[in-house]
Amino acid sequence: MLLIHCPCCGVDRPEIEFRHGGEAHIARPADPSALDDHQWADFLYMRSNPKGVTAERWRHVHGCGRFFNALRDTVSDRFLAVYRTGEPRPDLDAASTGMEGGK
Amino acid sequence: MSETALYRPALADNQANAEVLARPGIKVTRAGPLARFVFRGDAAAAGKAGGAFGAALPVAPLAANAVGARAALWQGPDEWLLLARPEADGEQAVDMLARQLAGEVAAALGDTPHSLVDVSERNVALLVEGAGAADLLNAHVFLDLSPEAFPVGTATRTLFTKAEITLWRLGDEAFAIEVWRSFAPYVEGLLIEG
Numbered sequence: 124m125l126l127i128h129c130p131c132c133g134v135d136r137p138e139i140e141f142r143h144g145g146e147a148h149i150a151r152p153a154d155p156s157a158l159d160d161h162q163w164a165d166f167l168y169m170r171s172n173p174k175g176v177t178a179e180r181w182r183h184v185h186g187c188g189r190f191f192n193a194l195r196d197t198v199s200d201r202f203l204a205v206y207r208t209g210e211p212r213p214d215l216d217a218a219s220t221g222m223e224g225g226k
Numbered sequence: 227m228s229e230t231a232l233y234r235p236a237l238a239d240n241q242a243n244a245e246v247l248a249r250p251g252i253k254v255t256r257a258g259p260l261a262r263f264v265f266r267g268d269a270a271a272a273g274k275a276g277g278a279f280g281a282a283l284p285v286a287p288l289a290a291n292a293v294g295a296r297a298a299l300w301q302g303p304d305e306w307l308l309l310a311r312p313e314a315d316g317e318q319a320v321d322m323l324a325r326q327l328a329g330e331v332a333a334a335l336g337d338t339p340h341s342l343v344d345v346s347e348r349n350v351a352l353l354v355e356g357a358g359a360a361d362l363l364n365a366h367v368f369l370d371l372s373p374e375a376f377p378v379g380t381a382t383r384t385l386f387t388k389a390e391i392t393l394w395r396l397g398d399e400a401f402a403i404e405v406w407r408s409f410a411p412y413v414e415g416l417l418i419e420g
Binding site for chain 2: 124131132133134136137139140185186187188189
């Protein structure tokens with residue numbers, strides 16, 4: 124079973140305690156009424172879906188209940204880093220040299 | 227046996243049978259009713275609430291603080307489960323204690339933003355005790371329950387197969403399961419099945 128490190132609880136927990144929350148670092152437009160339909164649709168629906176490292180939101184829904192962000196490799200399904208909501212995306216070199224959460 | 231004075235087996239006249247399961251090395255018992263609250267607020271609010279409640283609200287993740295017949299369990303960085311057992315037996319005593327504690331905590335908090343929800347009727351508790359307790363739980367709880375990884379006093383929300391529970395280690399061979407009342411037959415059934 125895939126273990127995910129929760130930065131809030133500070134422990135590794137099984138994947139079933141967590142829920143995926145979509146791509147991270149997508150900011151809601153400050154003034155939605157100023158956007159046209161295409162721009163609004165881009166914000167709502169368009170995601171990068173990369174093959175490789177992606178930043179995602181996860182929620183420890185059957186634990187502390189908190190959202191946090193994680194870097195995950197979509198090819199290997201390995202979690203490279205976890206970090207709290209509001210923190211900047213860690214750079215990949217730091218992540219790949221064994222930050223917490225690498226499973 | 228459990229190392230807290232909080233839980234008592236349910237009275238025989240209250241529920242037909244408090245005993246769920248009794249085998250060599252394993253015993254599962256329904257616990258008697260408690261007053262329960264979910265408290266949410268920041269650290270300042272938690273500090274005030276702990277004073278009024280009678281057991282400080284722990285700030286360390288996965289910690290539980292049991293003082294006599296009161297306990298505060300960490301659930302999240304701004305969320306705690308508060309448990310209290312009245313002196314007297316019976317549902318009426320639980321109800322009176324819940325009203326009294328709610329009033330005292332609310333008075334101590336004053337204008338400090340917080341939320342205090344009475345969930346006394348929502349949860350029931352099961353006590354799992356004996357040398358085989360961890361093994362029995364591990365059939366349905368996907369956590370490392372070895373004493374190093376899950377020491378006495380650890381409390382956490384997790385899953386019991388499909389039911390969400392709060393698992394609290396009371397002693398080396400004693401656990402309490404706090405589970406929603408409607409999920410309890412499911413949890414009990416799976417415990418009996420092993």
